[in-house]
Amino acid sequence: MGTALAKPPWLKVRLPVGPTYERVRDVVRRYRLHTVCQSALCPNVGECWGSGTATFMILGDLCTRGCRFCAVTHGNPKGVIDHDEPERVAGAVAELGLSYVVITSVCRDDLPDGGASVFAETVRAIKRADPSILVETLIPDFGGDPEALELVVRSGPDVIGHNVETVRRLTPLVRDRRASFDRSLWVLRTVKELRPEVLTKSSLMLGLGETDEEVLEALRELRSVGVDIVTMGQYLRPLDSPLYLPVVEYVTPERFSRLERMAYGLGFLYVASGPLVRSSYLAGEAYVRALLRRRADGNA
Numbered sequence: 001m002g003t004a005l006a007k008p009p010w011l012k013v014r015l016p017v018g019p020t021y022e023r024v025r026d027v028v029r030r031y032r033l034h035t036v037c038q039s040a041l042c043p044n045v046g047e048c049w050g051s052g053t054a055t056f057m058i059l060g061d062l063c064t065r066g067c068r069f070c071a072v073t074h075g076n077p078k079g080v081i082d083h084d085e086p087e088r089v090a091g092a093v094a095e096l097g098l099s100y101v102v103i104t105s106v107c108r109d110d111l112p113d114g115g116a117s118v119f120a121e122t123v124r125a126i127k128r129a130d131p132s133i134l135v136e137t138l139i140p141d142f143g144g145d146p147e148a149l150e151l152v153v154r155s156g157p158d159v160i161g162h163n164v165e166t167v168r169r170l171t172p173l174v175r176d177r178r179a180s181f182d183r184s185l186w187v188l189r190t191v192k193e194l195r196p197e198v199l200t201k202s203s204l205m206l207g208l209g210e211t212d213e214e215v216l217e218a219l220r221e222l223r224s225v226g227v228d229i230v231t232m233g234q235y236l237r238p239l240d241s242p243l244y245l246p247v248v249e250y251v252t253p254e255r256f257s258r259l260e261r262m263a264y265g266l267g268f269l270y271v272a273s274g275p276l277v278r279s280s281y282l283a284g285e286a287y288v289r290a291l292l293r294r295r296a297d298g299n300a
Contacts, residue, residue, distance in 0.1 A: 004240070008250050010275050011234065024054055024096065031092040033085075034061045036104055055102040055138075056089050058122055059115045063106035065176035068245045069165065069205060071238030072106055079110050081118060090125035093133065100285050101126060103157075104138035109178065114140060116148035120155035127156055134158045134288065136201070141183050149187060153194045159229070159288055161201035162187045164222065167214040174208060174245065181221075189225035197295075199228045199269075199288060203278075205235040209248040212259065219263050228269045229288075232259055233277035251275065 028035055034057040057072075060082065066074040093101050103122055108115035123135050136159035142148035153160065166174045168181045188200050202222050204215065215232075222230060234251055237244050253275060260273035270287045 005247055005250060008252075010253055011236070011250070027092050027095055028054060031088045031095075033088060033092055034058075054096075055104055056092070057104050057106065058085055058089065059105040059108050059118055061106065064109040065107040065178060066243075067165070067174065067176045067179070068243065069174055069208075069235060069238075071244075077108065077110055081111070081115075086118065086122040086125040089122050090129045093126055094129050098133065100134045100136070100289065102136045102138060105140060107140045107176075109143060113148040113151065114142035114145060116142055116145075116151045119152045123152070123155040123157050134292065136161060136288075138163070138201075139187070141179060141187050143178070144183055144186065146190065149190055150194055153191055153198070157198070158292060159199045159201055160191050161203070161229075162191075163203040164218060165203065166205055166208055167210045167218045168221075169214060170208055170210060174205075181218075185221060185225050188222070188227055192226040196226075199291070200226060201229040201231070202227050203231040203233070206232055206251045206256070206259075207235040207247050207249045208245060212255075215259060216262060216266075219266055219268075223266050223268065230263055230268050230271055231277050232256060232263075232271075232273040234275040 036055040036057045060077055060080070061073060062077045063070070063072045063074045064076060089103070103119065103126075105115055105119065119137060119139060123137065126133055126135055135157045137152060137157040138161040139149075139152055141162065142152075162184055164181055164184045165171070165179075171179070171181045184202070188202060191198060191200050204218060206215065219230065235245070235247060237247055256273045256275060256277075260271045263271040263273065269291070
């Protein structure tokens with residue numbers, strides 16, 4: 001086994017401190033919620049919580065899948081659902097005064113609908129409390145169930161994201177065997193078919209051994225199913241364990257910038273590409289706000 005690569009200076013992040021960070025942490029604890037910031041060991045927790053926002057992770061913190069890039073604990077939740085969770089999420093969003101919120105989840109293959117009904121009720125609870133809040137959902141594939149997917153789409157999120165995570169060739173190595181590149185494309189295509197006006201989003205991790213041409217081919221396939229927003233960030237091994245894939249390469253900021261320009265050339269409406277970019281890392285929030293405002297005014 002080779003020596004682990006040393007992290008370059010551009011991956012340094014600030015420590016999570018400050019009163020706003022403490023306030024977000026307190027609200028999350030009091031409402032008994034999970035966040036991807038904590039459960040997935042996100043490197044941007046200091047910046048996101050320090051700016052007063054968080055990505056809420058619903059349906060518990062035990063995932064039925066075992067992707068080799070993800071630090072979320074996997075196992076069998078045995079069909080357990082917290083039916084009060086949607087209202088608690090809405091309460092936390094209100095207390096934090098958020099105007100844009102991201103809702104994601106673990107995979108719940110143990111549930112008949114993959115957790116889609118909880119996703120939908122969480123969106124509705126937030127919108128009931130304040131219809132002006134923009135809601136982004138970062139969803140799993142729901143096992144390819146079209147009825148489950150439609151349930152979430154019809155609940156009214158403003159942005160629907162689903163991540164392909166990596167290029168086609170590396171998908172069997174990186175993702176759980178129940179996931180596939182083609183199923184992810186189906187999710188994103190079907191969302192657009194059901195609600196053509198909704199913004200769709202996906203994400204790629206780089207540094208796993210992919211080539212630029214493979215990244216471009218993945219981007220082309222995402223555009224072919226109408227994806228509007230794409231993010232690209234550095235894969236970081238969550239823990240030093242054989243359960244998780246090692247980093248093959250630390251991608252330079254210059255390469256991220258080059259791929260960003262190429263992605264815009266393919267027609268994406270918004271691209272966020274950089275070492276610390278994450279799919280739920282405020283990427284495109286300002287753009288989405290402006291675009292949806294123009295649409296509401298009849299100018300887009």
